[in-house]
């Protein structure tokens with residue numbers, strides 16, 4: 001019996017002289033992380049946050065970059081701080097990603113100490129009433145047997 005929400009079973013439609021066929025793709029694929037592979041390896045195996053540093057201007061990037069966008073120099077790996085400050089935040093009531101399925105959840109900009117730019121990350125153990133710009137946070141990691149080497153392996157909590 002056909003799933004009525006499945007577009008592959010919906011009737012075609014017509015636009016001008018064309019027939020529009022509703023369809024669905026489900027694609028499993030693999031991607032090499034190339035030069036940035038160490039970030040994912042250290043995250044999964046050692047619960048470390050690895051960034052990169054430009055040897056010329058000493059900018060530290062997290063998320064890591066393989067080259068500095070100012071100097072065009074190849075960057076070198078450095079472990080970055082797991083502590084930082086919240087730069088902005090929001091409550092999310094509709095999840096559009098597999099990164100975080102349970103709603104509501106909180107996400108925000110986290111500017112790790114010593115790093116050039118903030119990242120967007122999941123915030124836990126917070127509410128809209130307790131969050132504020134400048135709140136100190138620290139990274140927490142899923143237990144080793146639950147980490148998959150993806151960015152959802154870590155999140156930030158108040159650093160109290």
Ligand SMILES: [Zn+2]
Pocket residue numbers: 054055056057058059068069070071072073
């Ligand atoms: Zn640089």
